[in-house]
Structures are given as structure tokens and as C-alpha cells.
Amino acid sequence: MRKVIAIFGTRPEAIKMAPVITELRKSRDLDLRVCVTAQHRGILDQVLSLFAITPDHDLDLMLPNQTLDQLTARLLSGVGQVLDEEKPDLVLVHGDTTTTLSSSLAAFYRKLPVGHVEAGLRSGSLHAPFPEEMNRRVTTLATRFHFTPTERSRQNLLAEAVDASHIHLTGNTVIDALIETVARLKAAPETRAALERQFGYLDSSLPLVLVTGHRRENFGPGFESICRAMIDIVTQNDVQIVYPVHPNPNVLEPVERLLGSHPRIHLIDPLDYEPFVFLMERSYIIITDSGGVQEEAPSLGKPVLVMRDTTERPEAVDAGTVILVGTSRERIVSEANRLLNDRAHYARMAQAMNPYGDGQAAKRIRAVIEEQA
Incomplete structure (x- = not known):
């Protein structure tokens, strides 16, 4: 062999x-x-x-x-x-x-x-x-x-x-993993019920913005800008944010310092894959600097704002399901507000095909x- x-x-x-x-x-x-x-x-x-x-x-x-x-x-x-x-x-x-x-x-x-x-x-x-x-x-x-x-x-x-x-x-292969995990969640109502309890603090009446951020090139001023954008988004809209925070001190320090006290921003520990998929399904939009999330979210019909200036995954940008916003506070807030308030724009992004x-x-x-x- x-x-x-x-x-x-x-x-x-x-x-x-x-x-x-x-x-x-x-x-x-x-x-x-x-x-x-x-x-x-x-x-x-x-x-x-x-x-x-x-x-x-x-x-x-x-x-x-x-x-x-x-x-x-x-x-x-x-x-x-x-x-x-x-x-x-x-x-x-x-x-x-x-x-x-x-x-x-x-x-x-x-x-x-x-x-x-x-x-x-x-x-x-x-x-x-x-x-x-x-x-x-x-x-x-x-x-x-x-x-x-x-x-x-x-x-x-x-x-x-x-x-x-x-x-x-x-x-x-991330689509293989995602499809398998979604199928597992659908086939296990007891698991879904446990996940509902795990995130019982979420308000079902408010759209959920799921945020992830950890990239090395965003350390320092980039993360400061990202955090201030998150504050603007929840201040200007009736939404809630969940942010599983990467344990790297370069991420943890600014995130906890700037976002830790807001009642509609929930900072949580990094998640297992299954509960993260559950949150992706539950979210209204996703804001991320992750590569994998750019690939997964289109399969779930979730618009994605990518906090990077370039991407090695341009297919999703071309398909219309991803928008690059960099770490500009103004750009992040502007594009998030548009998705949260323009139903036609949201629908176009949510219905885009997954190219992956x-x-x-x-x-x-x-x-x-x-x-x-």
C-alpha cells in the first residue's frame, strides 16, 4: 500500500x-x-x-x-x-x-x-x-x-x-465540510436545541451581524478602526453583533478594550465549527477578514463584507456575494448600513451563486x- x-x-x-x-x-x-x-x-x-x-x-x-x-x-x-x-x-x-x-x-x-x-x-x-x-x-x-x-x-x-x-x-473541500455539518445539524434536533440554548442571550427580534477578525496585517491601527466601525454599526442600526475573538493578544486587547462594554456586542470565545456554522446560518450579514468564511457564506446565502484590501478569492467578489471593504471605518459602516437598510441590494448579494x-x-x-x- x-x-x-x-x-x-x-x-x-x-x-x-x-x-x-x-x-x-x-x-x-x-x-x-x-x-x-x-x-x-x-x-x-x-x-x-x-x-x-x-x-x-x-x-x-x-x-x-x-x-x-x-x-x-x-x-x-x-x-x-x-x-x-x-x-x-x-x-x-x-x-x-x-x-x-x-x-x-x-x-x-x-x-x-x-x-x-x-x-x-x-x-x-x-x-x-x-x-x-x-x-x-x-x-x-x-x-x-x-x-x-x-x-x-x-x-x-x-x-x-x-x-x-x-x-x-x-x-x-470547505464546501464538503460545510455541507456535511449543515446536514448533521438538520438531522440532530437535540443538537440544534442545545445550540439555541448556548446562544440564548441573542434577541430573536434583532438582525445578527457575525464578525470574525484575526489577520496579522490588520494588527494595530487596523483593528482599532474595525472595532470603532462595529460601534458605529450597532449605534446606527437596531442590530446585535456576535464576535468570536481570536486569542492572539494583538486581537484580544483592542477588541476587549473598545467593544467589551456595549450591551449589543457579544464577545465570545472561539467556537467549535458546528456552533460557528449554526451562527452563520442564523446571521443576517457576516463581516470578516477570514478566507474560509468568504467561501462558506455564499452556500448559506449570506452577504459578506471582507475587511481586507485584496483577496486571493476574487471569485466571490465577481459573483457579487462578497464586497471588499478593507479596514476603513467609514467603508465598513457604509456597506454594512446599505445591506441592513436596502432590501434589494441585500437580496442581490444573498442570491448570488457559490463559485467554490x-x-x-x-x-x-x-x-x-x-x-x-
């Missing part, structure tokens, strides 16, 4: 790799191993539990406030030791994290083929998002199997002279690996 090792370390990676792991486990031809680096710890463990993933290797590399170079060095060494022990036939990575960069580099040093899930995303700026854009580009150089979520991402790779036979258009897939991406990835890896 051919041995495949899937390596990831953050919550978004775990969500998006879970359907692939589920599919590869079904194969009679593949011996699957899972390595987590725990680049994120607690919020990674939530997803592992939800999707019943037990890692074969857990590097547990998260440290408070470690620098990117410290993390990269520890990842490169730790992942390298795992690869030397397992001697896999294929190294499977996802997306654009420091774990992705380091794992693909460690595989390259050992002349091992890399499969890159969610390959080909590009923003066009090495510094936005930072450091993810550089991570993607370097990972591409080390990759043999490029699993692209959209035709545009495929074209990005072709423009960089990647061999067309090495590129496989699959759709995005049909929920079958993991099956397509498995087929390629079984046939070609």
Missing part, C-alpha cells in the same frame, strides 16, 4: 482537510497517516474532535507570541523528523499557513512528492495577506499534485508555467491520488 501523510496545524486547515481524510480512509490502496503541528492548539483540537480525527503525530508546536522565523524553524525540524520516520509516498498539505510552507519544504528536501489542497490562490501582493501569499508561492514550487478549487486558481498556476497535467480542478464547489472535492482528490500518486 502507498503511504500518504496529511500534515496541517490550524483550525481552518483541519476543517478543510477533514473531508479529504475521511475519503482517503475509505481507500483500500492507501495507508493514511495524519500529522498535526498544532500551530493553533485549542481551536485545532475542537475540529479534530468534531470530525473524529486522531493524529498519528502531534508536534504540539504552539508557543505564545513566537515569531514567524521561530515557528518556521521548529516546524521544519519537527516535520522533517516525522517524514524520516514515516517515509511516505506522498505528503499532503493544505492552503497557505506556515505549516504548509514548512511541510512542503521538508518534503522537497527529501525529494518526496507534495499534494497541495487549495492550490493556485493568488492575491497578487506578497504582503497581503501576509505571510500567506509567499507561503502559497513557495509551496507551488515544491508541489507535484496541485488540487485547485476554481478555474481561476488553475489559470493562476498555468500563468506561472506549472505543467497542466499536474493541475487538478476539484472544487474547495459542489461538495465533491474530496472525492475528486482521492481519485487523483489513487490513480496517479
Whole structure:
């Protein structure tokens, strides 16, 4: 049997790799191993539990406030030791994290083929998002199997002279995970009832604005501006905000200082994936700087304001379900107010089609690996 090792370390990676792991486990031809680096710890463990993933290797590399170079060095060494022990036939990575960069580099040093899930995303700026854009580009150089979520991402790779036979258009695995989770919630009324109780503090008569924000390039003045925009939105509209706050001190400090006392702004701990999907379904609009949320929300018919100046996921912008607003206080407030008060504009965004897939991406990835890896 051919041995495949899937390596990831953050919550978004775990969500998006879970359907692939589920599919590869079904194969009679593949011996699957899972390595987590725990680049994120607690919020990674939530997803592992939800999707019943037990890692074969857990590097547990998260440290408070470690620098990117410290993390990269520890990842490169730790992942390298795992690869030397397992001697896999294929190294499977996802997306654009420091774990992705380091794992693909460690595989390259050992002349091992890399499969890159969610390959080909590009923003066009090495510094936005930072450091993810550089991570993607370097990972591409080390990759043999490029699993692209959209035709545009495929074209990005072709423009960089990647061999067309090495590129496989699959759709995005996050849609697989979302569809599975929504179906699980619908099939479990007791779980939905428990989630209703968990968020019992919400006022059913008020529209819900769901907010997430954590990106490194928004640290400092960006988060100050974002927080002041949230205050303006609840001051100018009869709405409520729920904000699951990332534990990074660069996020936590300004958010708690500026938003912690407002009665209609609810700051909560990071959520498991299932309750987060529940909140996405319940929300009226979503304001985020997350990449994954840009992909998930269109499947739920939720307009998204993205607090970034560029995006490596332009398909949703083109489809009309996402608007880039940056961290400008005035722009965030203006676009949020328009969605909250202009029904026709809201309807156009809510009805836009999701360009990111049909929920079958993991099956397509498995087929390629079984046939070609």
C-alpha cells in the first residue's frame, strides 16, 4: 500500500482537510497517516474532535507570541523528523499557513512528492495577506499534485508555467465540510436545541451581524478602526453583533478594550465549527477578514463584507456575494448600513451563486491520488 501523510496545524486547515481524510480512509490502496503541528492548539483540537480525527503525530508546536522565523524553524525540524520516520509516498498539505510552507519544504528536501489542497490562490501582493501569499508561492514550487478549487486558481498556476497535467480542478473541500455539518445539524434536533440554548442571550427580534477578525496585517491601527466601525454599526442600526475573538493578544486587547462594554456586542470565545456554522446560518450579514468564511457564506446565502484590501478569492467578489471593504471605518459602516437598510441590494448579494464547489472535492482528490500518486 502507498503511504500518504496529511500534515496541517490550524483550525481552518483541519476543517478543510477533514473531508479529504475521511475519503482517503475509505481507500483500500492507501495507508493514511495524519500529522498535526498544532500551530493553533485549542481551536485545532475542537475540529479534530468534531470530525473524529486522531493524529498519528502531534508536534504540539504552539508557543505564545513566537515569531514567524521561530515557528518556521521548529516546524521544519519537527516535520522533517516525522517524514524520516514515516517515509511516505506522498505528503499532503493544505492552503497557505506556515505549516504548509514548512511541510512542503521538508518534503522537497527529501525529494518526496507534495499534494497541495487549495492550490493556485493568488492575491497578487506578497504582503497581503501576509505571510500567506509567499507561503502559497513557495509551496507551488515544491508541489507535484496541485488540487485547485476554481478555474481561476488553475489559470493562476498555468500563468506561472506549472505543467497542466499536474493541475487538478476539484472544487474547495470547505464546501464538503460545510455541507456535511449543515446536514448533521438538520438531522440532530437535540443538537440544534442545545445550540439555541448556548446562544440564548441573542434577541430573536434583532438582525445578527457575525464578525470574525484575526489577520496579522490588520494588527494595530487596523483593528482599532474595525472595532470603532462595529460601534458605529450597532449605534446606527437596531442590530446585535456576535464576535468570536481570536486569542492572539494583538486581537484580544483592542477588541476587549473598545467593544467589551456595549450591551449589543457579544464577545465570545472561539467556537467549535458546528456552533460557528449554526451562527452563520442564523446571521443576517457576516463581516470578516477570514478566507474560509468568504467561501462558506455564499452556500448559506449570506452577504459578506471582507475587511481586507485584496483577496486571493476574487471569485466571490465577481459573483457579487462578497464586497471588499478593507479596514476603513467609514467603508465598513457604509456597506454594512446599505445591506441592513436596502432590501434589494441585500437580496442581490444573498442570491448570488457559490463559485467554490459542489461538495465533491474530496472525492475528486482521492481519485487523483489513487490513480496517479
